[in-house]
Amino acid sequence: MTTVALPQTRSEPAPRRRRLNAQDGAAYLFLAPWLLGFFVLTLGPTVASLYLSFTNFDLLQAPRWAGLDNYWHMFAEDKRFRNALSVTFWYVLLAVPLELLFALAIALVLDKGLRGLTFYRALFYIPSLLGGSVAIAVLWRQIFGYDGLVNEGLSVFGIDGPSWISNPQYSLYTLVLLRVWQFGSPMVIFLAGLRQIPQELYEAAAIDGAGPIAKFFRITLPLLAPVIFFNLVLQTINSFKAFTPAFIVSGGSGGPIDSTLFYTLYLYQEAFAYFRMGYASALAWVLLSIIAIFTAASFLSSKYWVYYGDEGR
Amino acid sequence: MKDVDALIGTRPVTGGHPWRRGLAHGLLIAASIGMLYPVLWMLASSLRPEAEIFTNFSIWPASFDLRAYGEGWTALKVSFTRFFLNSAFVASAAVIGNVLACSLAAFAFARLNFRFKRVWFALMLGTLMLPYHVTLIPQYVLFLHLGWVDTFFPLIVPKFLAVDAFFIFLMVQFFRTIPRELDEAAMMDGCGPFGIYWRVILPLSKPVLATAAIFSFIWTWDDFFGPLIYLNDMTHYTVPLALRSFIDSTGRSEWGPLFAMSILSLVPVFAVFLFFQRLIIQGIAMSGLKG
Numbered sequence: 001m002t003t004v005a006l007p008q009t010r011s012e013p014a015p016r017r018r019r020l021n022a023q024d025g026a027a028y029l030f031l032a033p034w035l036l037g038f039f040v041l042t043l044g045p046t047v048a049s050l051y052l053s054f055t056n057f058d059l060l061q062a063p064r065w066a067g068l069d070n071y072w073h074m075f076a077e078d079k080r081f082r083n084a085l086s087v088t089f090w091y092v093l094l095a096v097p098l099e100l101l102f103a104l105a106i107a108l109v110l111d112k113g114l115r116g117l118t119f120y121r122a123l124f125y126i127p128s129l130l131g132g133s134v135a136i137a138v139l140w141r142q143i144f145g146y147d148g149l150v151n152e153g154l155s156v157f158g159i160d161g162p163s164w165i166s167n168p169q170y171s172l173y174t175l176v177l178l179r180v181w182q183f184g185s186p187m188v189i190f191l192a193g194l195r196q197i198p199q200e201l202y203e204a205a206a207i208d209g210a211g212p213i214a215k216f217f218r219i220t221l222p223l224l225a226p227v228i229f230f231n232l233v234l235q236t237i238n239s240f241k242a243f244t245p246a247f248i249v250s251g252g253s254g255g256p257i258d259s260t261l262f263y264t265l266y267l268y269q270e271a272f273a274y275f276r277m278g279y280a281s282a283l284a285w286v287l288l289s290i291i292a293i294f295t296a297a298s299f300l301s302s303k304y305w306v307y308y309g310d311e312g313r
Numbered sequence: 314m315k316d317v318d319a320l321i322g323t324r325p326v327t328g329g330h331p332w333r334r335g336l337a338h339g340l341l342i343a344a345s346i347g348m349l350y351p352v353l354w355m356l357a358s359s360l361r362p363e364a365e366i367f368t369n370f371s372i373w374p375a376s377f378d379l380r381a382y383g384e385g386w387t388a389l390k391v392s393f394t395r396f397f398l399n400s401a402f403v404a405s406a407a408v409i410g411n412v413l414a415c416s417l418a419a420f421a422f423a424r425l426n427f428r429f430k431r432v433w434f435a436l437m438l439g440t441l442m443l444p445y446h447v448t449l450i451p452q453y454v455l456f457l458h459l460g461w462v463d464t465f466f467p468l469i470v471p472k473f474l475a476v477d478a479f480f481i482f483l484m485v486q487f488f489r490t491i492p493r494e495l496d497e498a499a500m501m502d503g504c505g506p507f508g509i510y511w512r513v514i515l516p517l518s519k520p521v522l523a524t525a526a527i528f529s530f531i532w533t534w535d536d537f538f539g540p541l542i543y544l545n546d547m548t549h550y551t552v553p554l555a556l557r558s559f560i561d562s563t564g565r566s567e568w569g570p571l572f573a574m575s576i577l578s579l580v581p582v583f584a585v586f587l588f589f590q591r592l593i594i595q596g597i598a599m600s601g602l603k604g
Contacts, residue, residue, distance in 0.1 A: 026506040027427035034418035034437070034481065037474025042440050045451035052450060059454070106344065109337055116338075122590055123345040129586050129593075130352065133535045134553040135575035138560060139355050142568055147367055149354065181348065185597050192598035241444055244537045248557060267446055272542060277450050284446040291444060 053282035058275045070282035081283070083258050084266040091172060091262065092239045095179035100231055103183040107190035108220070121191065125184035136178070137248030141165060144174045144249075165249055168259035175260055178245050186231045193227030194220070225306040233298050237291055243268070263287060352579075359572040366568050382577070385570030389558060391547045393574060396555040400534060403468050403551060404581075407533040408526045410472030411480055415525060416518070418475050419484030420510045424496065440478045453542065467543045468536075472529070480525040483600055487521035488514055524596045527589050531582050552578045 028035070053070055055063035074081050106124060110117055130136050143149040146163035154161040164170045201219050210218065246254060246262040254261030254269070267287070271280035353372040358365075359381050360374040386393045421427065422434055456467040475481060491514060499513045515522070537553045544550055547558065556578060559571050586593060 023425050023506065024427045027421045027425040030417045030421035030425065030506070031433065033414040033473060034475035037471060037476045038436065038440065041452060041471055041474060041476050042443070042448055045448035045455070046443065048451035049447050109341060112337065114334065114337055120341050120345060121594065124348060125594065127348055129582060130579055133579060134537050134556045135578045138556060138571060138575050139351055141560070143351060149370070152367055153370065188594055188597045248560070251560070264446065271450055281450050284449065288444055288447050
């Protein structure tokens with residue numbers, strides 16, 4: 001009996017496997033648009049751009065192999081590259097922590113069970129919604145211009161303010177401010193994170209006599225660490241890629257005297273103003289490496305300061 | 314939807330001293346007015362006579378002067394009607410392309426078994442990490458050779474090829490929560506994979522499709538970099554690009570019309586936010602979508 005029964009049970013997977021194979025065709029039909037895009041617009045260009053980064057290429061003539069020249073020029077000779085790196089790093093270093101600090105502070109206040117949470121959250125989110133647009137960059141140009149809103153305000157107190165956007169000492173800070181102003185979107189993420197912290201922990205801590213400060217440092221902060229980490233990585237990558245505000249506020253130049261020459265803006269100029277496409281490709285690969293190194297470093301360091309709730313359980 | 318409420322819903326209003334709650338509300342109201350002040354001031358200024366813009370700090374539009382809007386609308390060689398139509402066309406096409414192409418791919422990843430599925434999925438996730446600057450120049454060369462520079466194709470076609478892979482990921486996550494029994498029931502009724510996709514999965518996935526549509530719209534509407542690179546002729550300009558030309562073409566005496574057009578450029582995104590606030594907040598809270 002068993003010998004008769006065996007083939008039957010064995011034969012059962014066979015039609016299923018055949019069905020799986022039949023699904024291959026359908027599946028690849030569903031995937032076709034993405035596959036085409038992946039090869040033609042992502043993988044192909046990625047390989048091509050790596051190749052171009054080792055060439056001189058001006059769009060008119062075929063790329064000419066240049067070996068490591070582009071990278072050599074970049075790291076050894078190009079002062080604008082070094083400047084763009086430093087401007088971008090300063091921007092990220094100032095804007096991201098400040099942005100996250102504001103986001104966390106307001107999220108903590110909002111999480112206290114106040115009436116009107118949805119309303120406040122929407123209000124605080126609006127700058128994030130609009131902030132990346134050209135329109136807001138236009139507004140920033142006016143506000144921090146010589147006869148702009150800020151200086152009109154200062155003149156009430158008899159202070160004659162400089163033109164903030166055309167003074168290399170201050171221009172970058174106006175962009176930092178624009179970024180920090182958009183703290184609403186990390187705030188929304190913080191709020192969601194705070195929601196995950198069980199209320200019982202606070203109640204238990206209160207019974208043990210913990211004050212608000214102890215509760216914050218012993219419960220909120222450690223349990224929120226994964227969310228802080230997520231926000232940090234996300235906002236840092238986004239800040240590295242910032243382009244529109246610097247372009248609009250500086251009129252496309254990255255000026256005054258390159259003080260707002262964001263990395264992406266420099267890349268844009270090299271590629272589409274000077275048509276040094278090979279060099280711009282090399283710049284893109286360096287940007288990719290910076291983002292990759294930063295992300296990897298955050299992940300590697302995260303195990304020392306990010307506590308994921310399920311580890312001990 | 315319960316876990317969503319846990320993330321973005323409201324906490325029960327707790328007791329606490331009335332004066333402390335009052336203080337918190339006071340602080341929050343002051344802070345939000347401070348945050349929104351620049352935008353409100355731009356709105357109020359766009360409704361003022363030019364001479365008043367620099368001296369009036371109020372955000373209350375005491376006068377209701379629409380002249381700046383009329384002037385701004387026709388300030389460039391091409392009227393803003395054209396720019397808004399262009400933007401609307403590119404944004405709608407991007408929405409359709411993203412929703413369609415990403416949901417097709419997501420359905421394959423979430424529901425079908427096929428060879429090399431894991432490999433493709435890993436590659437798809439890998440593209441999420443790639444900054445677009447890396448593919449920028451070869452893509453430009455490709456579109457140049459196709460004769461697509463100064464057309465809308467470079468802004469639209471990638472969406473129909475699901476290049477914004479983040480939405481695929483988002484949709485895969487959502488599709489996986491739909492019970493497979495529904496697929497099997499549909500299969501009994503004679504549905505093939507496409508029938509299941511079209512009649513079962515898509516109708517049950519409206520929230521995630523809407524999220525993808527909304528963010529596609531906002532990103533495309535605000536996109537400056539793509540149009541800057543690909544569009545040359547002013548008749549092809551989208552609104553952000555037109556605003557940029559406006560800055561270049563005006564002296565410092567013409568902030569009113571520039572403000573007016575800037576305000577109008579924000580209206581569609583703001584309207585989308587008003588209607589779909591919950592989905593937007595949810596999209597950010599659950600997946601860190603850039604707002």
